[in-house]
Amino acid sequence: MKYGIVIPDGAADEPCAALGGRTPLQAARLPAMDAIAREGVLGRARHVPDRFLPASDVATLSLFGYDPERYYTGRAPLEVVAMGVPLGPDDWAVRCNLMTIVEGRIADFTAGHIRSEEGAALIAALQAELPARFPGIEFHAGVSYRNAMIVRGQAGAVAPFDESTRTTPPHDVPDQPAADHLPEGTGARLLREVMREAESILAEHPVNRARVEAGQRPANAIWLWGQGRAPSVPRFSELHGLRGAIISAVDLVRGTGMLAGWTRIDVPGATGYLDTDYAAKGRYAIEALRTHDLVCVHIEAPDEASHEGRPEAKVEALERIDEAIVAPLHEALRVQGAYRILICPDHATLLRTRAHDRAPVPWAMCGTGLAGSGLAYDERSALEGGGPLLDPGWRLMARFLGRADE
Numbered sequence: 054m055k056y057g058i059v060i061p062d063g064a065a066d067e068p069c070a071a072l073g074g075r076t077p078l079q080a081a082r083l084p085a086m087d088a089i090a091r092e093g094v095l096g097r098a099r100h101v102p103d104r105f106l107p108a109s110d111v112a113t114l115s116l117f118g119y120d121p122e123r124y125y126t127g128r129a130p131l132e133v134v135a136m137g138v139p140l141g142p143d144d145w146a147v148r149c150n151l152m153t154i155v156e157g158r159i160a161d162f163t164a165g166h167i168r169s170e171e172g173a174a175l176i177a178a179l180q181a182e183l184p185a186r187f188p189g190i191e192f193h194a195g196v197s198y199r200n201a202m203i204v205r206g207q208a209g210a211v212a213p214f215d216e217s218t219r220t221t222p223p224h225d226v227p228d229q230p231a232a233d234h235l236p237e238g239t240g241a242r243l244l245r246e247v248m249r250e251a252e253s254i255l256a257e258h259p260v261n262r263a264r265v266e267a268g269q270r271p272a273n274a275i276w277l278w279g280q281g282r283a284p285s286v287p288r289f290s291e292l293h294g295l296r297g298a299i300i301s302a303v304d305l306v307r308g309t310g311m312l313a314g315w316t317r318i319d320v321p322g323a324t325g326y327l328d329t330d331y332a333a334k335g336r337y338a339i340e341a342l343r344t345h346d347l348v349c350v351h352i353e354a355p356d357e358a359s360h361e362g363r364p365e366a367k368v369e370a371l372e373r374i375d376e377a378i379v380a381p382l383h384e385a386l387r388v389q390g391a392y393r394i395l396i397c398p399d400h401a402t403l404l405r406t407r408a409h410d411r412a413p414v415p416w417a418m419c420g421t422g423l424a425g426s427g428l429a430y431d432e433r434s435a436l437e438g439g440g441p442l443l444d445p446g447w448r449l450m451a452r453f454l455g456r457a458d459e
């Protein structure tokens with residue numbers, strides 16, 4: 054049996070006035086996703102347990118079948134796996150957003166979706182100056198605005214952060230005063246000082262001067278959050294006896310897949326944004342099916358459209374995913390023999406709030422051994438006519454693989 058999973062990040066939403074009172078999943082034309090729900094089963098899953106913030110880190114672990122209560126240690130450590138940065142047992146990884154502050158407010162947590170090459174130049178400038186002032190810290194460039202800071206610890210020494218350390222995801226507080234959301238608790242002073250010192254280095258940097266001249270948002274600040282130590286999770290192949298592959302432009306998601314032992318497949322033209330090359334992701338997924346038992350494709354675009362509060366862009370992203378990824382992947386699975394395919398967002402991202410939401414997400418799966426629901430794929434059919442609410446959501450994987458009661 055071969056398995057395909059498609060994760061439209063942040064796709065779940067509420068009815069939206071701009072879409073005629075429909076959710077983006079209802080407003081979009083999604084023949085391939087609807088076919089999966091109609092031919093198979095659908096339901097809801099709660100991927101974010103109550104004590105966590107709703108975000109892709111916790112939710113992706115859960116989607117991959119890992120209980121976040123047991124395995125989640127923070128967001129940044131998952132991302133640095135994909136960056137290839139080794140973490141020792143006493144080291145901490147911290148997410149370092151490049152972002153734009155205007156009049157003290159978090160105007161753009163992506164710094165205008167800064168290009169990775171520009172971001173890398175800015176991160177290199179921070180690395181050249183700040184470790185001398187703050188021993189033990191390192192900066193590492195990731196994709197676009199998503200970069201990392203490492204704090205190297207020492208065995209037996211006091212840890213730089215602990216349970217009391219509170220940091221805020223900047224995408225959860227758009228347009229709010231930065232000063233209201235600075236780190237608190239153990240290690241807050243270090244984080245605040247590094248953030249402050251970074252501002253003067255970034256302000257003078259040629260990359261930012263050029264961006265301002267070109268009418269683009271400068272990356273005039275960093276935001277440190279998502280700290281954690283290296284997690285340890287059992288390999289997917291040991292748990293389920295299947296070889297997996299992950300296709301994503303986002304370090305967090307591919308890092309989580311790599312942690313599970315999945316092959317990371319990089320797709321040229323995959324950007325983690327609305328301009329991603331959907332068709333290329335579909336082609337690479339089908340190619341990966343030849344050599345893997347399970348292929349997971351993650352697309353960030355619907356989440357980004359929600360964060361920007363753009364209903365039409367979200368609908369368009371969903372339609373492109375349906376046409377260029379879900380439809381061809383489903384067909385490729387069907388023609389090769391026994392198969393299953395699953396559609397499930399990690400979490401909801403609401404156009405109304407431009408932020409993540411902890412409501413359960415709708416899933417749909419079809420394939421060998423699954424009977425037809427006759428329903429379309431959207432939030433309401435999953436709630437009213439669908440199958441069970443899986444809570445905790447990490448149990449969805451066993452159900453998908455046919456290893457749990459259906």
Ligand SMILES: [Zn+2]
Pocket residue numbers: 063224356357360402409
């Ligand atoms: Zn998001």
